[in-house]
Amino acid sequence: MNMKSRSHPPVLVVMTQQEKHEFMPPDLEARLRALFPELVWADAPLRDDQWRELLSEQRPEIILCAWETPSLPPEAAEHLKYLCFLCGSIRSLVPRELIESGLKVTNWGSSVSNTVAECTLLLILAALRRVGNWSVAMRTKGEWKKGRHPDTLSLFGRRVGLHGLGAISCELVRLLEPFRVQISAYSPSVPDETYKTLNVRRAESLEDLFSTSDVLVELAPGKPDNYHIVGDDLINLLPENAVFVNVGRGMVVDEQALVRASRERGLHIALDVYEVEPLPVDSPLRSLDNITLLPHLGGPTPDRRRDCGKLALQNLENYVSDKPLINLIDLNTYDRAT
Template identity: 30%
Template sequence: MMRPKLAFAMSPEKTRHVFNAALLSRLSACCDVVATSPLQNLDSAESRAILADTEVLVTGWGCPMLSPAILRTASKLRLIAHAAGTVKFTVDPSAYARGIRVTHAAEANAVPVAEFTLAAILFANKRIFEFRDLYQADTSRRSSHRLMDENVGNFGRTIGLVGASRIGRKVAALLQHFDFEVLLYDPFVQPGDPVTAGADLVDLDTLMARADVVSIHAPSLPNNRAMIGPRQLELMQDGATLINTARGALVDEAALLRELRSGRIQAVIDVTDPEIPPPDSLFFSLPNVFLTPHIAGAIGTERGRLGLMAVEEVERFVRGDTLLYEVEPALLERLA
């Protein structure tokens, strides 16, 4: 049986650590690798010649859009294995009409986001950054001791999860190891869903009003834009924390900054809209904001998990086994 021909399409600068030597060796063991250097300009004559012979295309961050014209060039293509998260900005829907199968590594990218979120929840309830600032300003620890007598700590706190995405579900599972009450808002989750075994389904306003920490895990879709608006933010308890590792567009940031300026709530923000705020944005200067540059997802060595998942899917495809992370056309509209 002839082995399928495989090529890569991604940006080497953005995908360092995704495929190490061991993973590349596994791909070579099940496929004939047409070109080891990733394709970056799919319109070049060289790229088109490679694509015309490719049956398995491994894509990643920096891959140009696989447009209908490009897909027509890749006339033998049978599988697109995306070694990253969403495929909405990489794969044109016409791929499905061609019978091309698509798989992605969003499940792998969800792992570090869930870990980051858990750490943020634990630190937020412990008010760790406030303690740091107090200690730096008052080495006698008197002000730190006063804060210890307030409503701080992780025992018996209420955590609200907005969205039962793959990340939201991973966070919910991690929270079961702690003494938390977990609330969940997701209009697509029905009673009896496995996630409800560890989280109580509530409406969004109830979640915002009751949670000590609100963590956002909804997809960024047109109907979700600014879903956390002035009303929801005003419902948050004094001293509560908002965590956003999803997308900045899900939050009305002007309303959020108004609440933050009052000092009434705190925020852990990994994503903003726009992706990089203006230099004079209060996100950079408010003491009750912990801002990070979109690092919750796979960075550094964590990217190796993306490559591993893509390689395992290619191996399943070659063996004729069921793909575990196939992207079905019907799910595209609900993907982030």
């Protein structure tokens, strides 16, 4: 096979027609084909044997792919230099040893922060207004509010605590501005300048954060040190009528502690992530009254997945121009992914 020029390296695109429609609509596909006129497009899903045969035949230097792509076999490292993943976690797609050997991998990274923040705001409002309670009660029990004094709450003027101050939290801070809330955050590795720029108070400890938050949003990274870091001790520090929202990582929270707080203290909870996904049918979370549940929908909605495609195109252009890649996944990031 003749060596390809740097501007036209062998490129393999693997995705389903639905993924193509959402991540790479016609205008973005046109840009992609202009950048790589000789690319090869393969329809997913693929059996493992088909996948290995395709890799052996095409020997791509670059792979652009989405959710339905099979895991990379170790021999892919012989020719593959860059995997541009349109989605989030790459743990099931890329073996760790390939990154150790120098494979460059990027994902959707911060391009989805705005839609996750949007979903977070939805869950905050739903918990404060008790949407989960009333949606079930009205549909299944024929209930209606009793009197003029329901226990619903407004977001305006509340104290909001963010456990984690990454890209999603930064977007959420901007969305919360019209509600004139007081925001605190606990994220020790984030510099003071970031807190100052966002007008966010740096909490001295997790205990400080939880005890001073009417709305606690869980956005801590899913690293081993954070396993069940949020348990009874912290949850019971939340003030009366507080709400707890988790859109980060399920493993950070002891779900049994949430169940106890809901049943014993009436804590209102809103969750989009869980320690085990899909959430088991017999999970006690499903039986709680004071809860709003979403099935991990916080990521980009199908109509905004084109944002991930645009980021991927930028990265592909950067790659062929020897410019830095955006959201490059190193071993530390890989190990923190779920």
